[in-house]
Amino acid sequence: MKSKTKNTITKQPSKLVVDVSDFQKNIEDRIVKGKDLLRIAVPLAQNTPRYIGMISHKVYDDVAEKNFMAQYRRWNDYNLELLKQSFDNSENEYRDDYHSSGYCPVLLGEDIVQEQKDIIERQIVNLESLLDKLPLIPCTSEKLNNESTNISKIFDYKKVFIVHGHDTSAESQTARFLEQLGLDPIILHEQANLGKTIIEKIESNSDVGFGIVLYTPCDRGGLNKSDSELQPRARQNVVFEHGYLIGKIGRERVCALVKDSIETPGDISGVVYIPMDEIGMWRYSIAKEMKGVGYNIDMNKIK
Structure with a gap:
């Protein structure tokens, strides 16, 4: 009886199709804007906390909360589109990793603003990790690959x-x-x-x-x-x-x-x-x- 052979298909890593230094600056800018979101103070409503069963839930000012959430969605949507357009595969692994970092299967709702900020922090860490890996990411041209050597140093921002x-x-x-x-x-x-x-x-x-x-x-x-x-x-x-x-x-x-x-x-x-x-x-x-x-x-x- 002949043994079956498995055909293993190795998935090729996605390649960067934009200027490396421009991509680095764009990611750095998105990190800065994400940290700005973390510093937004959303005021509590007057009637707080609210109890659902035995669990207290913080109630935020409705307008301020909606504004904060809208700013987050704009920031997140831009990040997803940036990662989509920067590689030769629109459904690339870097976009998927970023998207997964913001996924939370269960939001308890005890503090919806803080829970959202926790998600933002994870997404910022993901973008910072992407910067660390940038010198290792393949590019579509020799010119871009040569430029990647110029950003191999990770700057100390402290x-x-x-x-x-x-x-x-x-x-x-x-x-x-x-x-x-x-x-x-x-x-x-x-x-x-x-x-x-x-x-x-x-x-x-x-x-x-x-x-x-x-x-x-x-x-x-x-x-x-x-x-x-x-x-x-x-x-x-x-x-x-x-x-x-x-x-x-x-x-x-x-x-x-x-x-x-x-x-x-x-x-x-x-x-x-x-x-x-x-x-x-x-x-x-x-x-x-x-x-x-x-x-x-x-x-x-x-x-």
């Missing part, structure tokens, strides 16, 4: 690198601002030396998701002419490290904080320069930049 000159006041103001937001400022001179050069120190500490470069009037310089007037400018190492960080983590993840009227490098388009004004509006500008690249920023913490 740390911010500070490049500075001799102005300790500007440095401490910036560090305190980051600490108010619950972030960890990585200041070069505070890192252990271990016999490393400046470049090696930056290399070992710049796996962060954002960098702030302090352009403070620590030096003076000008054109090599007899009548040239010397202008205040940042130290040369600061300018160099600014460019190094842009090359390492991306232009959109680095901004320069400029104190007073000083000379900045010319002919560089797209570089963000934020004036360090006395009333402190620079804090909101930097927070907005960090939020734009995926940091979880609570603007209410800015003082």
Whole structure:
């Protein structure tokens, strides 16, 4: 009697059909918006709690609850469509995994808003996991596969690198601002030396998701002419490290904080320069930049 042979069909993994860096930014943006949903405070109704049998159920303001649920549905529907259109298979495994992460067979209804937020948290974790796996996901073209190597690093969204000159006041103001937001400022001179050069120190500490470069009037310089007037400018190492960080983590993840009227490098388009004004509006500008690249920023913490 002949033995039966089984034909095993190996399912090929879905391939990404969009630009890798664009896909990464889109997912990061959806994570930020999901965390914004978690921070929405839905007020309770006046007649609460309500009892069904022996179980108490929180009753929320009807309008506020419906608005929250509507915002969630819009967020979730967009995520599903994004995952559908980003791969060569509309019913791809990444969309299925995301959809499953939001599935809850039984909603007790004791606290419907909190139960919904628990679902959102699971979906955010799923999207964050997708970012972790992104360098391993195949693409439809050699160009996209080459680009995927540029995002293999996973950024640390709890740390911010500070490049500075001799102005300790500007440095401490910036560090305190980051600490108010619950972030960890990585200041070069505070890192252990271990016999490393400046470049090696930056290399070992710049796996962060954002960098702030302090352009403070620590030096003076000008054109090599007899009548040239010397202008205040940042130290040369600061300018160099600014460019190094842009090359390492991306232009959109680095901004320069400029104190007073000083000379900045010319002919560089797209570089963000934020004036360090006395009333402190620079804090909101930097927070907005960090939020734009995926940091979880609570603007209410800015003082």
